[in-house]
Amino acid sequence: MTDLKTLVSLAKRRGFVFQGSEIYGGLSNTWDFGPLGVSLKNTIKNLFWHKMVTTRQDMFGLDSAILMNPRVWEASGHLGNFTDPLVDCKNCKERFRADDLLEQKLQKDKIPAEAELLNKMLKEMNITCPSCGASDFTEVRRFNLMFKTFAGVVEDKANEIYLRPETAQGIFVNFNNIVNSSRPKLPFGIAQIGKSFRNEITPGNFIFRTREFEQMEIEYFVFPGTENQYFDSWINEFMNFLTSLGISKENLRIREHSKEELSHYSNRTCDIEYNFPWGWGELMGIASRTDYDLKRHSEYSGVELKYFDPYTNTHITPYVIEPSCGVERLLLAIMFDCYYEETVKDEKRVVLRFPINLSPIKVAILPLKKNEPRIVEKAKEIFKIISPYFAVQYDDTGSIGKLYRRQDEIGTPFCVTIDFQTVEQDDTVTVRDRDSMQQERIKVGELLNYFKNKINLF
Numbered sequence: 001m002t003d004l005k006t007l008v009s010l011a012k013r014r015g016f017v018f019q020g021s022e023i024y025g026g027l028s029n030t031w032d033f034g035p036l037g038v039s040l041k042n043t044i045k046n047l048f049w050h051k052m053v054t055t056r057q058d059m060f061g062l063d064s065a066i067l068m069n070p071r072v073w074e075a076s077g078h079l080g081n082f083t084d085p086l087v088d089c090k091n092c093k094e095r096f097r098a099d100d101l102l103e104q105k106l107q108k109d110k111i112p113a114e115a116e117l118l119n120k121m122l123k124e125m126n127i128t129c130p131s132c133g134a135s136d137f138t139e140v141r142r143f144n145l146m147f148k149t150f151a152g153v154v155e156d157k158a159n160e161i162y163l164r165p166e167t168a169q170g171i172f173v174n175f176n177n178i179v180n181s182s183r184p185k186l187p188f189g190i191a192q193i194g195k196s197f198r199n200e201i202t203p204g205n206f207i208f209r210t211r212e213f214e215q216m217e218i219e220y221f222v223f224p225g226t227e228n229q230y231f232d233s234w235i236n237e238f239m240n241f242l243t244s245l246g247i248s249k250e251n252l253r254i255r256e257h258s259k260e261e262l263s264h265y266s267n268r269t270c271d272i273e274y275n276f277p278w279g280w281g282e283l284m285g286i287a288s289r290t291d292y293d294l295k296r297h298s299e300y301s302g303v304e305l306k307y308f309d310p311y312t313n314t315h316i317t318p319y320v321i322e323p324s325c326g327v328e329r330l331l332l333a334i335m336f337d338c339y340y341e342e343t344v345k346d347e348k349r350v351v352l353r354f355p356i357n358l359s360p361i362k363v364a365i366l367p368l369k370k371n372e373p374r375i376v377e378k379a380k381e382i383f384k385i386i387s388p389y390f391a392v393q394y395d396d397t398g399s400i401g402k403l404y405r406r407q408d409e410i411g412t413p414f415c416v417t418i419d420f421q422t423v424e425q426d427d428t429v430t431v432r433d434r435d436s437m438q439q440e441r442i443k444v445g446e447l448l449n450y451f452k453n454k455i456n457l458f
């Protein structure tokens with residue numbers, strides 16, 4: 001683990017994450033993912049899909065549109081309820097979430113977000129502005145987090161649409177399509193990965209809270225009355241998933257929402273939190289959403305969203321458990337957890353100890369002399385052998401010590417060096433292990449099999 005500043009600097013220097021629109025001075029809290037960042041993100045998503053969809057009989061995939069009929073957001077309650085309590089400091093004009101200000105002051109996890117109560121608490125606790133120190137806030141206003149835009153050329157009320165603030169609603173409105181096309185048996189789930197947008201009042205902490213982010217979501221439909229049992233098994237499933245990505249158990253904890261904190265549709269919710277350098281923060285949530293969404297969409301659309309149970313010959317509205325995880329937040333937690341600094345021969349070594357299947361580059365190919373044609377030719381030949389199977393990086397732009405350090409810093413598990421012994425004596429190369437830093441000589445002809453044995457992509 002390290003501090004945020006060091007991680008942001010590494011992420012930029014090595015091509016994981018760049019500031020968005022940087023050459024124009026940036027656009028606040030937007031981030032672009034560079035070559036290694038996009039690889040890491042894709043791998044996280046692929047591993048999620050593999051574990052939660054491909055290898056399960058009861059799970060079905062979906063990729064629904066970001067733009068949806070605005071009635072969806074009426075039915076789901078987002079138009080009315082998806083708001084944060086906003087206050088302005090009258091002195092310096094800075095804007096805050098009232099609940100954040102109180103949480104910081106009281107060192108509490110969650111404050112109920114009712115406007116009247118918040119107004120009273122802000123005054124009674126004499127909360128001051130974190131920017132200027134004044135204690136003069138406007139009344140709390142509810143601020144809807146959905147981004148609004150227009151479909152088509154006419155910018156009027158009839159054409160107003162929203163960027164989705166969660167992927168989940170795309171799943172509910174496709175319930176009948178999946179049931180009719182895939183014939184699942186209850187309990188079953190639908191999974192989706194995609195972009196969501198929230199006009200957050202106070203984004204921050206690098207990619208932890210942004211206005212544009214990706215979610216991996218599951219709606220797992222169950223018989224009413226069985227939801228608690230499935231709730232617990234989804235917590236377990238995700239704890240296992242998170243630790244399989246290199247996050248240590250000690251840095252994860254489960255926080256059960258209190259009754260006052262529960263959303264209007266939920267009878268139980270837990271967050272899985274990660275111990276970020278700035279404190280525990282929500283990594284993902286698991287919510288028991290009852291039959292609220294299916295019933296509301298049935299009511300608003302006039303289309304019945306029910307499951308026919310062939311054993312009892314009845315139509316039922318299933319209850320649903322929703323695990324929901326932000327891809328970028330998870331990527332950030334993984335980077336923190338895999339970050340190590342060590343001293344080796346009086347020098348600092350930074351290593352990202354990603355699990356092998358997550359590392360953006362699996363094998364680095366490092367010719368020891370870039371001006372020696374025989375070595376270069378052999379290195380290129382090895383690149384051709386390995387690259388159809390594993391992500392490979394060819395690097396000849398520094399001394400071997402420097403190249404090793406660079407690969408350690410991006411978490412590459414194996415470095416292959418090609419030297420004079422390779423081309424003059426025995427056609428062997430050295431393979432260096434990232435974690436032990438041990439080297440062994442392997443015949444070029446055996447190299448691909450060697451890596452196939454060591455690297456499991458799932």
Ligand code: ATP
Nearest residue numbers: 198200208209210213282283284285324325326329
């Ligand atoms: P928070 O309390 O942090 O605002 P939330 O409870 O509103 O989060 P959910 O609606 O439960 O979040 O969304 C599910 C997951 O989506 C979160 O656990 C998080 O991983 C991710 N997520 C939500 N909002 C953001 C955001 N603004 N930026 C990045 N990821 C987000």
